[in-house]
Amino acid sequence: MIPSCKMLVPSTLEQDSNLICNAFHPSKRLLEGENVKLRKTANLMETHETKAELEGLIVSPAVIPDQAHDQGQAKKVNILSALVLSKSDGQHQIRDQEQDSLINYLGRELSISCALRCARSDFGNIALLNKSFQSLVQSGLLYKLRRELGIIEHWVYFSCNLLEWEAFDPLRRRWMHLPRMNSNECFMCSDKESLAVGTELLVFGKEITYHVIYRYSILTNKWTTGMTMNQPRCLFGSASLGKIAILAGGCDTNGRVLSSAELYNSETGTWITIPSMNKARKMSSGVFMDGKFYVIGGIGVDNKMLTCAEVYNLETRSWHVIPDMLTPRNGGAAQSGISATAEAPPLIAVVNNELYAADYVQREVSKYDKEKKVWLVLGGLPEQAFSMNGWGLAFRACGDQLIVIGGPRALGTGLIEVNAWVPNGDPPQWEVLARKTSPGSFVYNCAVMGC
Secondary structure, eight states, X not given: OOOOOOOOOHHHHHHHHHHHHHHHOTTOOOOTTOOHHHHHHHTHHXXXXXXXXXXXXXXXXXXXXXXXXXXXHXXXXXXXXXXXXXXETTEEEEOOOOSTTSSTTTOHHHHHHHHTTSOGGGHHHHHTSOHHHHHHHHHTHHHHHHHHHTOOOEEEEEEEETTXXXXXETTTTEEEEOOOOOOOHHHHHSOOEEEEETTEEEEEEEETTEEEEEEEETTTTEEEOOOOOSSOOBSOEEXXXXXXXXXXXXXXXXXXXXXXXXXXXXXXXXXXXXOOXXXXXXXXXXXXXXXXXXXXXXXXXXXXXXOOEEEEETTTTEEEEETTOSOSGGGOHHXXXXXXXXXXXXXXXXXXXXXXXXXXXXXEEEEEETTTTEEEEEEEOOTTXXXXXXXXXXXXXXXXXXXXXXXXXXXXXXXXXXEEEOOOSSOOOOEEEEEEEESOSOBOEEEEEXX
């Protein structure tokens, strides 16, 4: 059994991760003027503290109050500097730990308990320590345990260039490139949907006559194909919750609008057919809220826009229709003078079990009042958030904040901005987390992975 850890807020997690990873890497020395307790901790190897004393320091509960934070974190985290490093000819070196204990003096369970507190972006460095740590990271066990303990970091994955994907870490505001997808031109030009679930990023598209799913794993940093749904589809509504995802509606290979739905388990890699919706629909949007799956809006079999929603209860395995949950979006297709199929699916996101929507015409953000069943306008979208009938703009939930990714319309080299706002009851005050030049400012696909 792994010693328990309390859920960490991002700032605490980053501080813990920095302290632990400084210990993991022998080249990072304690600097002049650092906390005296850190220096004492680093000398514990020389004073031969017992394993019981070390365990007490490592697994002590997280200390949240600011006035006690430095001392508490130094005691329970920086002890790792004495466990990972040893002196040899006056130089610190990483011990060659190829056995199951991972870190000497701690044993496997405490080693894993410490690794759980590191930030996701540090797992790559941890895997370089030895083969045991590499196997631990690539097995997915760390992510599974983190999910069970409520330790979750959210990264944003998006594509502004066909077949190329990037990841953004809001915690450290760091950009990362994913390997290029190896597919043909037919897939490149087809309609694509994306979904992040567990430790996987799934991209759905079509190659000539059949549907295909490209799966990227953060455990291997590779794209693979070969996975198929029970009923291949495109233009569906979807959302994920931990290790599972639900896909509903869409179109089959012949263009028939579907009412069927499937549940995907990322840990087992299996697809399960669940009961069908009451109404067939395509180009809808999906979210999880209050532990239930909602599919909202879309276009029906008569090619008309739907304003109703349906909610799926995972416990009772049943669907319930919610009439007029979505007002005619973006001023309505008729008012905007375009067909229903020319508009993007509803731009919706859920933060802390509250539903938000973006109107690309009015450039407004609204919140759904679940009791009164009405939408309340909160304020505007970021200034640089442009779209083409809703396409090319990403509006997503990312932990406790709303994320908008997009940029101004420009010829040639584009500019991508990541804007964030933590809903607090006041009008939106968007913060630019990062911006960078890009092949374009049109976001083809976007998904948020929390693990």
